[in-house]
Amino acid sequence: MRWFETPNFDFIKAQKIAYTFSGALIVMSIVAIVTMGLNYGIDFRGGKEYVFEFDNPVSVIDIRNELSAPLDGAPEVKLFGSNREILLRTDAEGEVSDVRDLIISTFATMYPDYTVTVQKTDLVGPRFAEDLRRGAINSIFFALAVVFIYIFIRFKGWYFSAGAIAALFHDVLIVLGIFTIMAEIAPFDVSIDQAIIAAFLTIVGYSLNDTVVVFDRIRENSIIYKTMEFRDMINKSLNDTLSRTVITSVTTLFVVTVLFIFGGEVLKGFAFALVLGVILGTYSSLFVASALVVELQKRAMKKAKA
Amino acid sequence: MKKQNNGFKLGSIALFLGLTIWYLFPTVQWGLEQRHMDSMTETERIRYEADNAERLQSLRERSLSLGLDLQGGMYVTLEIGEPRLILELAGDFADEELEDIISVAAERAFDTRNDFIDEFVSEFERRDPNAMLSRYYRSDAENITRRSTNSEIASYLRGQRDAAVTRAMEIIRSRVDRFGVAEPGILQQGTNRIIVELPGVDDEERVRNLLRGTARLEFRMTAEIDEINALREQVANYFQENREEIEERGEDNLLDIFAFQGRTQYSFGYAAGPDTARVNRLLEKEDVQRLIPRNTQLMWGAREFASDAGTPLYEIIVVRSQVELTGDVITEARVAFDPTTNAAEVSMTMDSEGARRWSRITGANIGRPVAIVLDGYVESYPTVQSQINNGRSSITGIGGVRDAEDLVNILLSGALPAPLDIIEERTVGASLGEASIRAGLYSILFGLSVVAIFMIVYYRTGGGIADLALLLNIIFILGILAGFQATLTLPGIAGIVLTIGMAVDANVLIFDRIREEMRGGKTLRAAIDNGYSNAMSAIIDANVTTFFVAIILYSFGVGPIKGFAITLMAGIVASLFSAIVITRVIVDYLTREKTAVVSFG
Numbered sequence: 001m002r003w004f005e006t007p008n009f010d011f012i013k014a015q016k017i018a019y020t021f022s023g024a025l026i027v028m029s030i031v032a033i034v035t036m037g038l039n040y041g042i043d044f045r046g047g048k049e050y051v052f053e054f055d056n057p058v059s060v061i062d063i064r065n066e067l068s069a070p071l072d073g074a075p076e077v078k079l080f081g082s083n084r085e086i087l088l089r090t091d092a093e094g095e096v097s098d099v100r101d102l103i104i105s106t107f108a109t110m111y112p113d114y115t116v117t118v119q120k121t122d123l124v125g126p127r128f129a130e131d132l133r134r135g136a137i138n139s140i141f142f143a144l145a146v147v148f149i150y151i152f153i154r155f156k157g158w159y160f161s162a163g164a165i166a167a168l169f170h171d172v173l174i175v176l177g178i179f180t181i182m183a184e185i186a187p188f189d190v191s192i193d194q195a196i197i198a199a200f201l202t203i204v205g206y207s208l209n210d211t212v213v214v215f216d217r218i219r220e221n222s223i224i225y226k227t228m229e230f231r232d233m234i235n236k237s238l239n240d241t242l243s244r245t246v247i248t249s250v251t252t253l254f255v256v257t258v259l260f261i262f263g264g265e266v267l268k269g270f271a272f273a274l275v276l277g278v279i280l281g282t283y284s285s286l287f288v289a290s291a292l293v294v295e296l297q298k299r300a301m302k303k304a305k306a
Numbered sequence: 307m308k309k310q311n312n313g314f315k316l317g318s319i320a321l322f323l324g325l326t327i328w329y330l331f332p333t334v335q336w337g338l339e340q341r342h343m344d345s346m347t348e349t350e351r352i353r354y355e356a357d358n359a360e361r362l363q364s365l366r367e368r369s370l371s372l373g374l375d376l377q378g379g380m381y382v383t384l385e386i387g388e389p390r391l392i393l394e395l396a397g398d399f400a401d402e403e404l405e406d407i408i409s410v411a412a413e414r415a416f417d418t419r420n421d422f423i424d425e426f427v428s429e430f431e432r433r434d435p436n437a438m439l440s441r442y443y444r445s446d447a448e449n450i451t452r453r454s455t456n457s458e459i460a461s462y463l464r465g466q467r468d469a470a471v472t473r474a475m476e477i478i479r480s481r482v483d484r485f486g487v488a489e490p491g492i493l494q495q496g497t498n499r500i501i502v503e504l505p506g507v508d509d510e511e512r513v514r515n516l517l518r519g520t521a522r523l524e525f526r527m528t529a530e531i532d533e534i535n536a537l538r539e540q541v542a543n544y545f546q547e548n549r550e551e552i553e554e555r556g557e558d559n560l561l562d563i564f565a566f567q568g569r570t571q572y573s574f575g576y577a578a579g580p581d582t583a584r585v586n587r588l589l590e591k592e593d594v595q596r597l598i599p600r601n602t603q604l605m606w607g608a609r610e611f612a613s614d615a616g617t618p619l620y621e622i623i624v625v626r627s628q629v630e631l632t633g634d635v636i637t638e639a640r641v642a643f644d645p646t647t648n649a650a651e652v653s654m655t656m657d658s659e660g661a662r663r664w665s666r667i668t669g670a671n672i673g674r675p676v677a678i679v680l681d682g683y684v685e686s687y688p689t690v691q692s693q694i695n696n697g698r699s700s701i702t703g704i705g706g707v708r709d710a711e712d713l714v715n716i717l718l719s720g721a722l723p724a725p726l727d728i729i730e731e732r733t734v735g736a737s738l739g740e741a742s743i744r745a746g747l748y749s750i751l752f753g754l755s756v757v758a759i760f761m762i763v764y765y766r767t768g769g770g771i772a773d774l775a776l777l778l779n780i781i782f783i784l785g786i787l788a789g790f791q792a793t794l795t796l797p798g799i800a801g802i803v804l805t806i807g808m809a810v811d812a813n814v815l816i817f818d819r820i821r822e823e824m825r826g827g828k829t830l831r832a833a834i835d836n837g838y839s840n841a842m843s844a845i846i847d848a849n850v851t852t853f854f855v856a857i858i859l860y861s862f863g864v865g866p867i868k869g870f871a872i873t874l875m876a877g878i879v880a881s882l883f884s885a886i887v888i889t890r891v892i893v894d895y896l897t898r899e900k901t902a903v904v905s906f907g
Contacts, residue, residue, distance in 0.1 A: 001764045001907055006825070051738065094583060096731060097511045102580065119738040121510065125729035127416060128383065134419070139862035146854050154847060195797060198867045201859045202804065202874070205852035209811065212851055216844040244818045248811045251760060255753040255807030259800055262752055264745030266375070266738075267800055274804070 004243040011238045011286060012231055012294055018287035022170060029177020038176070039183035041193030042089060042122050044136065046129035048096055049089045050103065051120035057083040058111060066110050070102055078189055081265035085119070087189055096123045136197040143204055144168060155215050159296035164211045167289035171207050171280045172200050175273055188268040199273035206252065207281030210245055211289045217241050218290075230297055234290050242286075249282040315891050322883065323778075326785030332368035333788055339365060370788040371489065373795030375866050376743050378736035379505040380513055384478075384726040386471055386498045388412075388422045391724035395466055396442040404442055407433065421497065423467065427460045467498065470723040475500055480719040481516050485712075500726070510733055516712060520722040523633025524679040525664075525699075527671060528572045528687055529602045529624040537624065538574055540597045542566045545588075560588045569611055569621050572675055572687060574604055576621040578614065582606065585622075603627050608683035609705060623684045625677045630667050635660025635697075639717040641710045642700065650710040652701040654717065661697025669693035685713075746799035753803045754780070761810060765817050766905035771892045772813035775884035779809050782880035783873060792876075795869030805877030811848070812885035815841040817906050830904065831897055838890060845886070853878050 042049040060077045063086065068074040075090035092099050100118060107116050124132070144165055152161040179190045217237035225233055256278055260271035339362065343351050355362060374381050389412045393400055411426040418425065430439060439459040440452050450462050475492055478500065482490045491503035507513055529537075545552070545560045552559050563581040568574065577585045588594065589604060598604065603625055610618030635656040642653040656664055667676070668690045675687040678701050685701045704710045758776065761769035783802055787794060820837030828836065853875060860871035896904045 002821075053737075095511075095514070097514070098580075117735065117737070118733075119735045121731070121733040123728070123731040125727070128385075128729040130416075135862050139858050142862075143855050143858045146858065147851055150851055150854065194863065194867050198797060198859060198863060198870050201855050205855040205874075206808065208851045208855070209808070209848040212847045213815065213844045216847055220840075220843075240822075241818075244811075244814050247764065247814045247818070248808070251757045251810050251814075252804070252807035254756045254760065255749075255803050258753040258756065259749050259803050262745055262748040263800060263803070264742050264796075266742055266796055267745070270797070270800065 002243075003246060004239075007239045007242050009239060009242070010235060012235050012291055014287060015291035015295075018291065022174075022284075022288055025174045025177070026170065029174050029180070032177050032180045036180050036183065039180055039191045040133075041189070041191030041196075042124050042129075043193040044129055044133040046124045046126035047089060047091045048099055049087065049120075049122040050100060050118060051080050051085060051087050052103075052107070053117050053119050054084045054086075054107075054111065054114045055116075056111070056114050058086065058114070060086060062110065063088070063107075067103060067106055070106055071099070079187070080119075080189070085265070096121055132194065136194065139197065140172070140200060140204075143201055147204070147208055151212070151215070155219060157293075157297070159293050159300060160215055162296055163289045163291075163293035164208060164215070166292050167211055167284040168204050168207055170284050170288055171203055171277060174280055175200065175203065175276045178276060179269075179273070186272075188265065188272070190269050190272065193269075195267075195270040196273050199270050199277065202274060203277030203281055206278060207285060210248070210281060210285035213244065214238055214241050214285060214290060215293075218293075231294050234294055238286060238290055245282060245286065249278060253278050312891060312894055315887050319888060319891065322782065325789065326782055329785050329788040330370070330781070332365050333370045333784075336365045336369040366489065368788075370784060371791075371793050372739075372743075373793045373798065373866055373869055374503055374505055374732070374739075375734050375796045376739045376746075376794065377505050378508065378734050378739040379503065380507045380510060381730075381732040382502045382504075382513070382517060382728055383495070383730035384474075384500045384502065384517060385729045386467070386474060386500070387725040387727060388467060388498055391467060391470055392423070392426060392463060394724070395463065399442045399444075421464075423460060423463050426463075427456060431456065471498060471500065473723050474726060477521075477719045477722055478502060478517060481715055484715045484719070485513070485516060499729075506736070508733065508735065510731070512708075512712060514728065514731070516716065518726055518728060519681050519716045520725050521633065521716045521719070522681055522721055523636065523717065524629045525631040525667070526629055526677045526679055527626045528675045528677050529626060531571045533599070533602065534568075534572060534574065534624045537598065537602070538566055538568075541594060544593065544597065558584050558588060560585065564588075572623055573607075574622040574624050576611070576619050579610065579618040579620060582620055601627050605677070605679060605682065605684050608680060608685045609703065609709075611703075623677060623687060625679070625684065625687075630676075631660060631663055633717065633721060635663075636717060639714045641707060641714055644702065649702070650704050650707045652704065652710050652713050652717070654699050654701070656697035656699070658697070661695070664697055664699065665693060665695045680713075680716075742796045746796060746803075749803045750780070750799065750806070753806045757806055757810060761813075765813075765907040767896070768813070768817045768820075768893075768904065768906040771889050771896075772810055772817070772885070774892065775813065775888045776806065776809055778888060779877075779880045779884040780806070782884065783876045786876040786880060787872065790872070790876075792872045793869055794873075795866040797866045797870035798873040801870045801873030801877060805873065805881060808852075809877065809881035809885065812841075812845045812881060813889060815844055816885070816889070820906050824906075830902075831900070834893055834897065838886070842886075845882070849878050849882055 060079060064074050064077045067077075067088075067090075071090050071092040073091065075088050075092070078087045079085065080087040088103065090099065092102075094102075100121065104116060104118075107114070147168065148161045148165050151164050152158060155161075176192070179192060179196070182190050214237055217240050218234055221228070221233050221237050221240070225236070228236070253275070256271055256274040259267060260275055263271050343354060346354060389408045393405065393408055396404055407429050408426060411422060411429045414420075414429065415422040415425040427439070430437065439456045440450070440454045443454075443459050443462065444450055444452070445462065448462050448465070450459060454462075471494060475494060479490075479492050482492065482502065482504065487504045487507055489505055491501070493501050495501050502517060504513060542561065549559060549561070564575050564577045564585050566575045569576065604622050605625055607621045607623060611621055612619045636654050637657050638655040640653055642651050643649065644651055671690050672692060673689065675689045677687040678685045678699070686703045688700075688702060701713065704713065754776070758773040761772050763769070765772065780802065783805065787798075816837050819841040820833045823833035823836045823840075824830065856871050856874040856878065859874070860868055863871055893904065896902060
């Protein structure tokens with residue numbers, strides 16, 4: 001079987017559409033993040049989180065309402081996989097187990113015949129959460145810096161670095177935006193926690209993979225076709241590697257989709273971020289990174305001439 | 307030349323495979339043992355475990371361990387209270403100025419991420435550049451005198467802090483060992499944090515008390531009965547007289563949540579368990595504090611004394627501020643049983659110095675109660691019947707044997723040098739862990755099959771070779787994890803699944819390159835040679851960058867996320883090896899005849 005045997009798409013020409021598309025997504029993401037705020041999970045916000053399992057279906061809305069008074073404020077309640085399991089997040093004060101007992105005693109009056117078991121408890125102190133948040137932000141920026149430097153050294157041109165970083169930034173920002181928009185409507189937990197940061201860094205790694213393979217081909221082609229226009233050479237490189245880009249994206253998309261479907265409730269948000277990341281990463285390395293490199297190189301040349 | 311080259315490749319494959327089997331063998335054996343033990347009856351199993359204890363222990367230690375998120379258990383991060391420690395090190399030299407400096411430094415250390423002690427010293431020097439820290443700190447043992455410089459004292463304080471963390475870890479280890487957890491993990495994080503991992507533990511409350519109890523044991527006298535009565539009346543009156551005002555402010559009134567009547571003459575009153583935090587808030591009010599004489603203190607009882615329709619009731623006891631005797635004098639503690647009621651109690655023995663003082667205290671206070679206070683809660687306040695000369699004392703009124711055992715455990719492992727705060731606590735139930743393992747296994751199986759089938763359909767023979775490499779790749783990853791004694795976590799399994807998808811990338815790069823070379827008119831052998839060598843730089847670049855990202859993830863991440871980063875790294879190494887070396891050997895073998903045909907689709 002062969003896909004894209006000898007393709008000849010004009011990727012650079014498609015950049016206008018790509019820029020509009022990406023621009024719209026980025027604006028949407030920024031607007032969502034600014035207006036709705038990032039939906040931090042327990043790791044970055046602190047508080048207490050529990051997963052309860054009942055032997056019969058329960059109502060999320062009833063639980064939220066009934067618990068508002070005893071917990072001094074409505075807790076966040078979400079179904080966790082099935083309608084018999086719930087994830088509950090609260091900022092109520094007191095010991096984790098005292099709060100848990102308080103919640104369970106409320107359940108006992110709401111659902112007297114049900115049995116409930118505690119599947120998972122998380123307590124993160126507010127200061128520790130702050131620590132984790134800073135660590136996460138640092139790690140993302142640190143990762144981008146390392147990538148910038150490596151590409152700069154290997155490909156000897158800051159525009160390669162800048163193009164790659166811009167594409168990565170693009171991917172992470174849009175995934176963040178989608179997570180923010182979905183905060184209220186997603187049927188699974190899409191809050192930003194440590195696992196999501198791990199997913200982001202994986203996306204960075206993955207998207208970079210694609211981009212670097214294209215850059216590598218550009219480097220190779222620039223030696224073979226010395227006289228070719230920079231723009232055409234990049235386009236040729238994109239076409240040369242297209243088949244590989246698509247195949248790897250397909251296999252990776254396969255596994256992250258499997259993870260999303262079969263990986264269990266704990267990994268849902270993480271796997272979802274990866275699914276989005278793989279799609280965006282492939283798109284950005286085809287349409288964003290290289291187009292930006294051409295753009296930046298053109299400007300750099302102009303400046304050099306002037 | 308070529309043959310020799312492949313000899314080296316074959317050798318390295320054999321070596322790698324051998325190492326993997328060597329490291330994974332205990333894991334397989336351990337799995338078989340567990341299955342074997344599951345089939346036994348309870349008594350058979352206990353017998354078997356006892357007979358083979360050493361062998362089983364060594365197997366368990368050498369096998370690939372599962373993270374808490376997979377086997378269930380409890381994960382706690384504790385932080386040592388540096389500000390308290392630094393304040394207490396000053397001892398009697400401490401004053402309000404020092405307290406103020408410490409609290410400012412604590413705030414700043416948090417904001418700036420700097421070491422607390424550095425911030426403390428710089429804040430001290432900022433206030434008065436000529437001031438000497440020796441004003442507050444002396445130590446004969448560490449040779450810290452009036453003439454010690456500030457930097458000498460700073461390093462002394464740092465040393466004390468490090469010693470406190472080390473000591474706290476030892477104490478926690480001893481408490482956890484007595485608690486009986488298989489394979490507990492206790493490690494230091496940064497300068498002032500301790501991580502405790504307890505697989506299979508689900509009794510959070512017990513563990514929490516065990517970890518956090520500083521085990522500061524004190525013996526204090528209770529206040530006089532008429533003093534207590536007067537105090538109770540005054541406080542009750544205050545809330546009675548200000549009832550309307552309090553209501554206007556929308557605050558709680560102590561009279562509504564607290565019963566101003568003692569279970570004994572020495573108790574101030576009692577409240578229901580859920581109300582205790584609110585009671586504390588009200589009692590801390592300045593107006594109320596003013597009513598309490600300087601030499602007395604209100605302290606909660608450590609345990610419920612009764613329950614009202616299922617709600618536990620706790621009493622407040624009025625004790626003297628002065629501490630008569632501290633827990634340092636305790637040399638032995640054990641669980642004992644009251645001869646008449648058969649209730650569990652903790653019996654303690656003191657050293658000679660303690661016994662002498664205890665004799666004096668009990669002799670002077672016959673007929674009055676002594677409060678035994680642990681970590682700020684009154685464990686019990688038995689009335690002194692007669693002078694005690696043998697240094698014996700006991701804590702009674704303990705819930706059950708298990709509580710008594712925990713108390714003995716805490717007393718025996720010694721006092722923590724500084725308070726520990728729980729800043730992170732996670733528990734995973736065993737059933738959720740099992741569900742996660744199942745989900746992880748399904749994901750690996752499905753992911754592997756989908757990718758394997760796709761590769762064969764798309765690349766034919768080449769795909770089949772890549773699939774074989776992929777299979778070995780997964781085994782290598784597990785081998786690397788076992789070899790480095792890493793822990794397999796749920797994100798780690800996710801990492802393996804992800805690696806399945808990404809590992810074929812190197813082969814995709816190579817096979818696409820081979821196809822390209824063949825399109826250019828090269829023979830199969832030449833195309834293969836060129837394909838491998840031309841694809842190499844792209845493979846290296848792509849993997850090096852991903853590896854960097856994994857390293858960053860590892861150094862930033864905590865717990866399970868670290869597991870993800872490790873599998874990602876292991877996956878990169880293993881997939882490079884299997885995609886480049888193993889497939890090459892197989893492809894070369896298949897094309898050893900000039901006329902051989904290998905399809906790359």
